[in-house]
Amino acid sequence: MRILEFERVSYQYASEDFDIVDQLSFSVESGAFHCVIGISGCGKSTIFRMTNGLLQPKCGTIRVGGIPITQQKNYCGYMPQRDLLFPWRTIGENLALPLEIRGGFSGKEKTELVEEALADVGLAGCRDKMPQELSGGMRQRAAFARTMLTGSDLLLLDEPFSALDFLTRISMQEWLLEQWRRHKKTILFITHDVEEAVFLSSSVLVVEKTPIRSLREIPVPMGKTRTRQDLANPEIVALREGLVDMLRKQVGG
Ligand SMILES: Nc1ncnc2c1ncn2[C@@H]1O[C@H](COP(=O)(O)OP(=O)(O)OP(=O)(O)O)[C@@H](O)[C@H]1O
Ligand SMILES: [Mg+2]
Structure with a gap:
């Protein structure tokens, strides 16, 4: 197909x-x-x-x-080449965005999915950091995890x-x-x-x-x-x- x-x-x-x-x-x-x-x-x-x-x-x-x-x-799901993350949202809030757009997830489910996605890309513990506190490579991995969470x-x-x-x-x-x-x-x-x-x-x-x-x-x-x-x-x-x-x-x- x-x-x-x-x-x-x-x-x-x-x-x-x-x-x-x-x-x-x-x-x-x-x-x-x-x-x-x-x-x-x-x-x-x-x-x-x-x-x-x-x-x-x-x-x-x-x-x-x-x-x-x-x-x-x-x-x-789209991961752009630049302008990866919203600077005013924490890493966790950035990752939760596609879940908010999809809708239907409880706060607890969102937290769990975000933590799992962060751990998957080696960023466990970064949930409450701001994007500007991460290195370029870490930001790229966070943006990638966010794209995966679109579920597309x-x-x-x-x-x-x-x-x-x-x-x-x-x-x-x-x-x-x-x-x-x-x-x-x-x-x-x-x-x-x-x-x-x-x-x-x-x-x-x-x-x-x-x-x-x-x-x-x-x-x-x-x-x-x-x-x-x-x-x-x-x-x-x-x-x-x-x-x-x-x-x-x-x-x-
Ligand atoms: N907003 C824009 N206005 C005018 N030209 C643009 C704009 N964005 C891109 N271009 C031009 O269109 C062409 C293709 O851009 P594009 O970003 O698609 O290239 P690319 O193949 O992704 O390149 P790279 O590998 O460097 O990322 C380039 O010549 C670029 O200068
Ligand atoms: Mg390009």
């Missing part, structure tokens, strides 16, 4: 004289994990912001679960692990794969780290050109249960280098 569909979607920033996304069509199968890669400024976050409804396409239709997004609310089947994660140190990053990657398998989510995940893209994806979506007219889908031949050792497999190494070459070509124009 297709969970997300773009049908001839275009977008133009008011200050630009061209469509950065130009008649783009693609679809995502339910349960897929796609990393989206492409050079800086190519329009990856723009695609996420349209999917989330923050930007309105100039033309075309975006559907989630077969229904145009203009006719629904709360259909996806479709998650859009814009460079969620970019501020993390190497070891935290790889353990968060393993944790996310486990969540994906266990909760059967559909995940779109923007990253600049090609190895991360290969490790996480069922297939990688490559933005080869701006304006974006298509996404090139590169399947990753690894099962859902995978380990970092699989990255050393010659077939996977070749795939990774092929992706690096595609990005290099884009930089070269």
Whole structure:
């Protein structure tokens, strides 16, 4: 089943004289994990912001679960690249926000879910801190936990692990794969780290050109249960280098 569909979607920033996304069509199968890669400024976050409804396409239709997004609310969880947390709310209050939006949780349930989500990302004990008291990587993990609490089947994660140190990053990657398998989510995940893209994806979506007219889908031949050792497999190494070459070509124009 297709969970997300773009049908001839275009977008133009008011200050630009061209469509950065130009008649783009693609679809995502339910349960897929796609990393989206492409050079800086190519329009990856723009695609996420349209999917989330923050930007309105100039033309075309975006559907989630077969229904145009203009006719629904709360259909996806979105972790933006910047401006992650509300500075006037504690970490706990930030995480409780999606639960407040969903409604139907008692105060006790909210507290329990928030504490569980914080513990999951290694932030147990940070509930009463303010965002500005945390490091960049800790804030990123808190924002990530908040996105998971939306409970949405479709998650859009814009460079969620970019501020993390190497070891935290790889353990968060393993944790996310486990969540994906266990909760059967559909995940779109923007990253600049090609190895991360290969490790996480069922297939990688490559933005080869701006304006974006298509996404090139590169399947990753690894099962859902995978380990970092699989990255050393010659077939996977070749795939990774092929992706690096595609990005290099884009930089070269
Ligand atoms: N609000 C805006 N007004 C005008 N142009 C914008 C705006 N936001 C983004 N752009 C431009 O649109 C292009 C794509 O931006 P976008 O944020 O989608 O890129 P990206 O692929 O996510 O890049 P990065 O990897 O650096 O995050 C960039 O050239 C950017 O300058
Ligand atoms: Mg971006």
